[in-house]
Amino acid sequence: MSYNYLPLDRKWLSFQQVKNLLDYQQLVSITFDAHERITRCRQYLDEKMDTSDVLMYGINTGFGFLQNVKIDSGQVGQLQYNLLTSHACGLGEEVPADIVKLMLMLKIKSLSYGHSGVQIDTVKRLMDMYNHNVLPVIYTQGSLGASGDLAPLSHLSLPLIGLGEVYFEGEKQPSQQVLDKLGWRAIQLQSKEGLALINGTQFMSAYGMYCLKKAEHLYAVANLVCALSFDAFNCIVEPLHERIHRIRPHKGQASAANDIRNYLHGSQVMQQPKKEVQDPYSFRCVPQVHGATKDVLETVLNVFLTEINSVTDNPNIFPDEDLIVSGGNFHGQPLALHLDFLSIAMSELANISERRIYQLISGQRGLPLFLVKDAGLNSGFMIPQYTAAGIVSENKQLCTPSSVDSISSSNNQEDHVSMGANAATKCLRVINNVEKVLAIELMSAAQALDFRRPLKTSPVLENLYQAFRKEVSFNEADRVLHDDMMKAIAFVSNIKTPSGTEV
Template sequence: MKKILVDGDNLSIEDVVMVSRYKRKAELPKEVINKLDESRRFVEDIIRRGKPVYGVNTGVGELCNTRIEKDKLNELQKNIIYSHAILTPPYLSRESTRGTMLLRANSLAKGYSGIRKEILERLIFFLNNDVIPIIPEKGSLGASGDLIPLAALALFLMGEGRGFYKGKEMESKAIHKKLDIEPIKYEEKEALSMINGTSFSLSISILSLYDAKVALKGAIIASGLSAEALLSLSSEFHEKIQEAKPYPEQEVIAYALRNFLDGSELIDSNLNKVQDAYVIRCLPQIYGSIYSTLRYAERIYTIEANSSSDNPLLFPDEDLVLSGGNFHGSFIAAADDYLSISMTILGNNSERRLNRLLNPNLSQNLPPFLIKNSGLNSGFMLLQYLSASLVSENKILSTPASINSIPVSADQEDDVSMSATSARKLRQIVDNVLTIIAIEILSATQALYFRKKKKGRGTKKALTILKDTIPFIKKDTNLSPYIEKTRKLLVSETLIKEVEKEIGEIF
């Protein structure tokens, strides 16, 4: 299988997911090694000249004006890691840690950091050999970079701390010994370059974005199933309506739903119905806005993934060393918060359709709570309780973190992004939404067992997959296994891919 190139310029969202989640191999191209060598020679030249450069021969943070003696420069690098690496639980997931390693390597591969090629080679070697450091999930302010978690990563490369090797937790020094490699000894500027960046926040954000796309595609399938079960109308998806409000994302959603419902005898079958409720009638507008948010976040994360987020930056050709703020996670934080709000809207929309499926006053003559002999049986009643609790939790989690700056380092770092907090909240929201959508899919499948007319193309294909997992529920039983199985079909993209074979790519 083709390796993912770590060249600093061309890493995609899918590349990050492939390496992080599916353990695709990565590779450092030769041209990157040449850039790294040139940048490192520039650092060594700066040291010979004695020019003051932040983090090379000065302290860090508020201590930036403190000069460090030449014979203490490597000790400074080691001390930066020791002072910044605060390892307290909970710890980051292994896939997000892999993403952090890849993104850190890609940022450094741009050649603006003065770091030796051996450090990037070590990061990639660990990725390719399933070595995963244990790094903390909390502690980053998203400026000056994700300092605490990235320092824990850097500490691991020094042979300290703990990690996993092929799934087994071990001390870092034991892993190094097992692989017959020497730990890294950081030289001038290298420790600072390892920790000054947004790679931690970005890794969580990218993996969440990928799953948010899955959630939206799953919600389109879920809404199509529910639309059939609720004997909905087709007029709201008509292309003329979309042309009158020409958002491209709105048309994409309407087109997908037209294809999904094509051929249905349930749609438009209630001749007394004039309009559907908003949770179905406004799907192109609501989901179109969510799709627009996904596209925005993808643009932001892709740029960030292929950026140098270090400070200071080196420009050897111009003999320049420039201090700036590329470590600041503001772009990530704002995109995370925006996406969190959209995902919360998505979950809310799904739960409201679930309500219509379960409520006998709204369900177009489906049995109460989708079960025969209701009263004796409670049916799917408590699925709404679970869904409602997750929706409510998401509303709390979607309060923006990016507005909550707290000054640190004696007010030298006085406006921080909180991108890591935004990213962690986004992760929780997306996980909740995937469960909410799985509940709707499960419930709509049960509802469609009661509808005997011909189903639409997408519905028919989805039910072929779902009915292998979800039987008709005749009486009360433990629904937990069915929720988990449905969620697995969704998250694995099995259901999405099979439906897309029938109706074309959703988006």
């Protein structure tokens, strides 16, 4: 079996497969089973259109409040074309390329079950777009997260009919221009296809999976950087003792304590006699705080794995049962709630990290004030803590939940919406902010550790320190720290953390 592509069909898609898809630039392909199910469903729908005059929502009727308007059989293709054009109303920033790729893959995955009624050529074209890196220009604003991600998915689908814009070969270009370059004809949409393409939760789901991938990495980084801060602040190891966590057996708590304890194993600093009996909560309670975040990550991941292994358009077609059923699988409430939960949980990693930064620069435990020689003449690490504090406060504001909001649309036909798209985009903002704060903590901990020399920390943490010092040198006197901070963020983003920290 070849591993350079991801097969898509009814089989369960795992988190590891999603991560591999992004990390190794895999291609995608539906399987023979998926091909058969898609073509069978389309054939069933064509036969139904030929033999029945029953109103079928979005197939031979208008959409939303216009559900009772019958569409003539000769106009069903135009109806689907009009749907894509009229719903492509996105605004705001452009969606990052990796998330666009996830949206394409997840849309193919959802269609592969054979309950959506699309023609096989449409699915093949989506695969071609993914595999040739023809990435639609999609915008972050426009979805209410309830009738599916209508506006974003419309922009995803416009290139199928030669409209909209795409990124191809490093440039933003009109879709039709790229179709001509590749010798592709625009897809002639058939009944139900436009609705199948834009009904669905692939915008929210793609953001969620991307956020979870990054969150898993940053959780591991948070434990690693925190362990360096433990030694830099000359902390006590007892709060990491396994017996403490055995009698409060939250899975994440025990895991976090175990990770940090292992990272500190062999540290000369940790073996020195300690004057203090207890450390501040930002050190002493790290297993409880970081561990709670890990438990949330696992909960959120389970919800999103269920979602990406689902069919979320409307109506749903069941050829074996001779059924076409209209429902609400496109409603993003499960995603909205858990994206909010993920934002809150991840923001706490930055919240407690900023407190450790504050402790490190406070002039305690033999460390110089603001971690610099000649404090007063030099401000040292005073202002990076300001930056971290501002970012943490921004996260607190972003963590106001989107999922408690709703607004009526489509002339009150769609009278409760999830706001999951807003939850998704701000969740990524929160997670990117966490990365910045952890980078500032790493800078601060490395600087503090230099004042502990000649004592060494553990082998694992010495490796971390030495790798970081190749990017950011010791701060002997005041310099432009923005440059150091940007290097630290890049380092945190790309750092290879020790194994055993997966969600």
